[in-house]
Amino acid sequence: MLPQLHRHLWMDEQIDAFRDQLRRYIGAExxxxxxxxxxxxxxxREVWRPFAELGFLLPEVAEEYGGVGATLAYQLVAQDELAxxxxxxxxxxxxIAAHYIVDYGTEAQKQRWLPRLARGxxxxxxxxxxxxxxSDLKALKTRARRDGEHFVIDGAKTFITNGFTANLLVVAVRTGEAGARGVSMVVLETADLxxxxxxxxxxxxxxxxSDTAELFFDGVRVPADALLGxxxxGFGQLMSQLPYERLLLAVPAAAVIERAVELTVDYTSQRRAFGQFIGDFQNTRFKLAECATLAHVVRTFVNDCTQRLLDGTLDDQAAYMAKWWCTEQQCKVVDECLQLFGGYGYMAEYPIARLYADARIQKIYGGANEIMKDLIARKVMAPGTARNEGT
Structure with a gap:
């Protein structure tokens, strides 16, 4: 059993009840x-309608826009349980898409889209x-040119999660010069567009x-009031959402690490080899000790980042650290656990094999981990640090 962690202020009885209800719904439905x-x-797509009716889809959206007005912790718990x-x-x-509308949409845009997003x-x-x-969003080429009261969009996107099932897209487009200052964000409903x-x-x-698709825009006309801000x-809007988005990757990493350790403890406690349980070999015990320790440290870091997010004190640097380090540990721990399953760990019918295959993208999407490290290094090595002061 993994160690019990210190409870942060955000981990109250309401959160516990929400988690329990959500876990039971996921398991049954x-x-x-x-x-x-x-x-x-x-x-x-229709799977998420009853999920939304119970307040699981966008609990953090304000009540006047169809949510329940909960804190972001509730969405993070939902991602924890789903992972x-x-x-x-x-x-x-x-x-994430809804939050662009929450933070940058006009009142009319919020009323138009948020209730339908909250209802699924x-x-x-x-x-x-x-x-x-x-990951170089400053170099995007999909262009939206102004034509009277419309934007006309031409270009292509790839690796788009929900690209096949989504019927609303928040799209990054180029409306101006090259580089960050020419990027804008538009919202479009795709049905019969x-x-x-x-x-x-x-x-x-x-x-x-998870459906991941290519998208093509060939003279797509959208009203000018589809522009966010x-x-x-657009580039500033993208950057401002990063702390929350990074936690949406770090939290599942913690969940998967814990699940991998649980699965492996259960398997090695029942599987025998060379006359004894696999879990009785010293190597197995040492590996599981290492993995359980990482599970504990990752979860503690993630819970602390969650508290700081809710307090408004989570800085970009900590969010970048959480994204790259937690996802690296996810891949490491799942790999170590799979090894203890032997050949069975390579069989897709075993959850550990699926966790292994699913984990690898975590180090790539949401900003590759190399990008995260570079962004951290820029802060660490910025003018005014001890290194640059010669101390």
Whole structure:
């Protein structure tokens, strides 16, 4: 059993009740269908409607816009429980997209989109990444030119989570000069939208229940009031959301690490080899001790970051650290645990194998870990640090 962790202020009885209700719902209503969704390559959009009716989809959205007005901790708990049950990040992306509208939308935009997002009538995606662009969002080429009271969008996006199932997209486009100052964000509903096309649903190493697709924009016309904020503010909008978005990756990392350790303790306690239980070998015990320690440290860090997010004190640097370090530990621990399963660990019918395949993307999406380290280094080595002062 993993050690009990210090309870932060955000971990109150209401959170505990929410977690318990959510875990029971996932186990009874969602998990029995997960294998089928993996085989078909996506979770149907309508699955999230009853999920939303219970307040699980966007609990953090204000009541006047269809949510329940909870703190961001509730969404992080939802992602924790979904990751523990092997669900991909579909609803996390939905939450991120909604927050762009919450933070930068006009009152009319909020009234138009947020209630339908909170009810699950709309499933959201975020169209950022482009072929040849990757994590360098300053280099994006999808262009939106102004034409009277409309924007006309031309370009392509790739690796878009919910790209196949989403019917609302928050899209990063270029409305001005090259670089960050020319980036803007627009919102469009995709149902029967002329010029919009979903390309291939991409086949991935893991995360098989999460649809990831190519998107194409060929003269797509959207009203000018689909713009979030002002032209040229998009890059700043993207950067301001990073602390929360990074935690939406760090929290599932903690959940998966804990699940991997639990699965491995259970397996090694029952499987015998060379006349004894695998769990009785010293190497097994040492490996599990290491993994349990990492699980404890990761969870403690994540819980602290959650408290700081709620307090408004989570800085970008800590969020970057949480993203890269927790996801690195996720991949490391799952790999160590899989090894203790032997050949069975390589069989897809075993959860540890699926956790292994699903984990690898965590070090890439949401900003590659190399980018996270570079951003941290810029802060660490900025003028005024001890190194630059010669001390």
């Amino acid at each position: 969602l998990s029995p269908h997960l294998d089928g969704w993996r085989r078909q390559g996506f979770i149907p 523990r049950a092997e669900f991909p990040a579909n609803t996390a992306v939905h939450s 009538e709309l499933l959201a995606g975020i169209a950022l990444t482009e072929p040849g662009c990757g 002329p010029g919009f096309r979903v390309g291939r649903r991409l086949e991935k190493l893991g995360q098989h229940a 002002k032209e040229g503010e």
